[in-house]
Amino acid sequence: MGLTETVKHRLEVREYADKPVSDDIERAVIEAARLAPSSRNRQDWHFHLIDGDALDDLATVSTSGKWVADAAFVVVVLTDDYPSSGVDVGRAVSHMQFAAWDHGVGSCIYTGIQEKALKSRFGIPLELVSGAVVGFGYPKGSGMGTKRRRSIAEVVSKNRFGESL
16 A cells, blocks of 8 residues: 555554564664654654553553553653654654554554653653654554545635635
């Protein structure tokens, strides 16, 4: 499947099959993040991979549910808090998600993490912030479907705000 079709139909995967993801695929996902562009080529990030029994520890610092422990592995994208860090984290996460999908591995961004508890539990330096927490694993279902999105006319203007495309 090409990238355009993947963008159109890939869904966030919150339910994972009980199937391990190989170390080679984990490395490919991390490598894709490492190669992502960053503002001024700062590359001011660190990718903290969590897998195995440590996922249960991660679940204890999750506020959005214990389902984070069902992922095959999780990547916490850590960064300094600089003005474009959110953009850079987004680029790295997007690269990871597409690289994972290229291997049939789905993903989901988790938003409910207790920052202080995460740092304490995993020995993460206090000066770093978790820009994203992303779970990866083989989907229980297809991981593909029809997305419910607003129309282009509702979300796009051209030249002057409010003017149709």
